[in-house]
Amino acid sequence: DGGITQSPKYLFRKEGQNVTLSCEQNLNHDAMYWYRQDPGQGLRLIYYSQIVNDFQKGDIAEGYSVSREKKESFPLTVTSAQKNPTAFYLCASSLQITGELFFGEGSRLTVL
Amino acid sequence: AQRVTQPEKLLSVFKGAPVELKCNYSYSGSPELFWYVQYSRQRLQLLLRHISRESIKGFTADLNKGETSFHLKKPFAQEEDSAMYYCALSGLNNAGNMLTFGGGTRLMVKP
Numbered sequence: 435d436g437g438i439t440q441s442p443k444y445l446f447r448k449e450g451q452n453v454t455l456s457c458e459q460n461l462n463h464d465a466m467y468w469y470r471q472d473p474g475q476g477l478r479l480i481y482y483s484q485i486v487n488d489f490q491k492g493d494i495a496e497g498y499s500v501s502r503e504k505k506e507s508f509p510l511t512v513t514s515a516q517k518n519p520t521a522f523y524l525c526a527s528s529l530q531i532t533g534e535l536f537f538g539e540g541s542r543l544t545v546l
Numbered sequence: 547a548q549r550v551t552q553p554e555k556l557l558s559v560f561k562g563a564p565v566e567l568k569c570n571y572s573y574s575g576s577p578e579l580f581w582y583v584q585y586s587r588q589r590l591q592l593l594l595r596h597i598s599r600e601s602i603k604g605f606t607a608d609l610n611k612g613e614t615s616f617h618l619k620k621p622f623a624q625e626e627d628s629a630m631y632y633c634a635l636s637g638l639n640n641a642g643n644m645l646t647f648g649g650g651t652r653l654m655v656k657p
Binding site: 492539 | 552590592632644649
């Protein structure tokens with residue numbers, strides 16, 4: 435089944451700990467994105483990457499970090515600096531920066 | 547700044563009734579608008595985009611620049627239409643040319 439794979443689906447962490455969410459795609463897409471989904475607020479862009487070794491901050495990048503060492507992979511690290519990290523995180527990719535977005539199944543992070 | 551507003555968090559209709567999911571936007575340039583849908587236990591996926599002017603699963607959406615709206619309509623709702631719907635706008639924001647999503651509307655179609 436080709437597409438975008440996010441892992442883990444569910445993750446629990448204690449306050450003060452960093453956690454990394456994985457996102458892998460086999461669609462040969464250049465652009466990849468991380469969104470945060472909160473009830474009633476829609477999807478908010480955290481980071482995006484148009485090409486390997488390059489990424490840009492989105493609207494709510496504070497407390498998050500990313501890397502893009504390979505075209506297929508775009509991991510997101512939720513750091514202890516993120517004040518409200520409990521959320522549902524969605525990864526997406528597109529062939530071009532303004533093309534149709536293909537989404538993963540999401541990762542739900544809960545901070546205890 | 548660009549903004550997408552979906553005024554209804556929840557819309558409940560009976561099967562066979564017409565449905566309209568509202569979407570209003572603010573954007574100073576020429577927008578490109580989309581509707582994305584998330585069915586239960588499925589991924590978020592593109593439903594339709596305004597530039598293609600097509601009907602998908604019986605849904606249509608017309609861009610009204612005068613009213614800055616892009617409402618999603620279907621004349622006869624089906625139970626399988628129950629899902630979360632997001633309106634999105636592609637335009638320039640502080641992150642470049644990105645999609646901005648509305649807050650979403652949950653559609654429930656009752657039998």
